[in-house]
Amino acid sequence: MKMADLIDANPNLLLMLQHFNIDFRVSDQTVLQLCTAYGISENLFVSIANLYNGLATKEHQTYTRDDLVQVIDFLKHSHHYYRFDKYPQISSYIRQLQENHSEKELKLLEKFFHEYFTEVIEHLDYEDNIAFPYFITLLTNEADRDRQERYSSIEYGDHHTDIEMKLKDLKHLLLKYVNIENDLNLRRKLFFALYELEFDLYIHSLIEETILIPAGVDIEKGQNA
Amino acid sequence: MRKPSLHIAILEPSRIICEGLQTILYQSDLDCRVHRLETLEELMELLEVTPLDILIVNPLQFVNREKETRKIRKQYPSMSVAGIDYGIIQKQSMLTDLSFTLYDSAEHIIHLLSKLDKKNRAVGLQENEDDNLTKREIEVLTGLVNGKMNKEIADSLHISIHTVVRHRKNITMKTGIRSQSGLTIYAISKKIVAIEDIDI
Numbered sequence: 001m002k003m004a005d006l007i008d009a010n011p012n013l014l015l016m017l018q019h020f021n022i023d024f025r026v027s028d029q030t031v032l033q034l035c036t037a038y039g040i041s042e043n044l045f046v047s048i049a050n051l052y053n054g055l056a057t058k059e060h061q062t063y064t065r066d067d068l069v070q071v072i073d074f075l076k077h078s079h080h081y082y083r084f085d086k087y088p089q090i091s092s093y094i095r096q097l098q099e100n101h102s103e104k105e106l107k108l109l110e111k112f113f114h115e116y117f118t119e120v121i122e123h124l125d126y127e128d129n130i131a132f133p134y135f136i137t138l139l140t141n142e143a144d145r146d147r148q149e150r151y152s153s154i155e156y157g158d159h160h161t162d163i164e165m166k167l168k169d170l171k172h173l174l175l176k177y178v179n180i181e182n183d184l185n186l187r188r189k190l191f192f193a194l195y196e197l198e199f200d201l202y203i204h205s206l207i208e209e210t211i212l213i214p215a216g217v218d219i220e221k222g223q224n225a
Numbered sequence: 226m227r228k229p230s231l232h233i234a235i236l237e238p239s240r241i242i243c244e245g246l247q248t249i250l251y252q253s254d255l256d257c258r259v260h261r262l263e264t265l266e267e268l269m270e271l272l273e274v275t276p277l278d279i280l281i282v283n284p285l286q287f288v289n290r291e292k293e294t295r296k297i298r299k300q301y302p303s304m305s306v307a308g309i310d311y312g313i314i315q316k317q318s319m320l321t322d323l324s325f326t327l328y329d330s331a332e333h334i335i336h337l338l339s340k341l342d343k344k345n346r347a348v349g350l351q352e353n354e355d356d357n358l359t360k361r362e363i364e365v366l367t368g369l370v371n372g373k374m375n376k377e378i379a380d381s382l383h384i385s386i387h388t389v390v391r392h393r394k395n396i397t398m399k400t401g402i403r404s405q406s407g408l409t410i411y412a413i414s415k416k417i418v419a420i421e422d423i424d425i
Contacts, residue, residue: 104420105410108410108413108420109410112404112406112407112409115406166407168403169401169402169404172400172401172402173407173414177400177411177415178410178414179414
């Protein structure tokens with residue numbers, strides 16, 4: 001299957017390519033050729049592409065340690081996308097909205113978003129600085145692994161926060177309650193940005209829950225045996 | 226005036242558990258009549274002829290029958306539901322008002338049930354719907370928006386913390402908004418509170 005055709009069928013895959021750090025100019029390459037060129041296993045690539053296509057991965061999929069290192073890279077890239085692309089974009093739309101309309105609750109909405117954004121950044125920092133380095137240590141078998149013994153993959157799973165919940169609140173408030181009229185272009189852009197963010201966050205947590213955490217638990221079990 | 230005796234039904238197929246609960250109830254100070262039921266159907270039949278104050282239920286009876294259970298709860302809002310917690314069902318809180326385990330002391334169980342009874346009398350016929358939220362829910366929401374803790378809200382409204390939590394769940398279910406700051410914006414948009422009253 002040609003990658004270009006897949007993108008045609010589901011443009012969201014562009015986001016996936018970006019997270020894999022693969023250039024959009026995919027020429028006539030097939031998925032296999034592309035994977036080989038970028039050193040990504042086809043198994044991993046297809047699993048994640050399936051998530052983007054709305055298909056669950058098969059259970060008990062096994063991934064190599066190299067795969068998992070790449071999963072972490074992938075997740076780090078998506079963090080970059082949230083931090084420096086999606087959230088600033090949403091933030092600027094809300095700012096504009098606030099400037100265009102006098103309704104006072106928009107001020108609160110902006111405050112709500114900023115508090116939310118701060119929480120998100122904290123969560124991303126936590127993953128970047130604690131969770132991911134832990135996984136890397138686990139995967140690369142470094143000698144100082146014992147130093148981090150108190151941390152575990154399960155704990156990482158527990159740490160998933162209510163990021164998606166607050167995003168839903170924001171959407172509901174804008175769809176159902178906040179009194180704004182007109183300005184449809186701006187509001188549509190804001191909605192699209194929120195939905196794009198929600199979609200990628202959803203995939204993000206699916207990758208963590210169905211690929212990274214189970215694999216981490218497996219490795220920990222193997223070590224304790 | 227002597228208050229009428231409580232009508233309590235126990236919906237639990239195990240005869241041993243039923244007998245045990247019935248004995249605890251009859252030996253307590255609660256003036257009650259106890260009905261024993263084995264199925265949800267029997268409960269529906271009974272409700273048609275006798276109003277119940279409290280239903281004690283094995284929540285397994287609700288499994289896969291959530292829709293009917295909700296309907297019953299809606300149809301008989303004055304009936305409180307106490308679930309027996311077998312440690313298996315996690316989401317029972319939606320359908321029951323409180324729960325106890327078979328290892329709780331008799332005193333504790335009776336204490337919980339009499340609290341349910343009091344709450345019933347207190348909450349009573351307050352079903353003034355406004356913007357989908359009940360009067361009570363609006364009061365709880367107003368407290369929340371003003372930054373009060375559950376305990377403070379409970380004290381000022383003379384209800385239990387448990388009831389406050391239940392109202393909060395209902396507010397979230399009805400509005401689709403879960404976070405406190407989100408609810409603040411909701412309350413302002415709906416003009417439940419004035420923006421001037423809020424610290425920004």
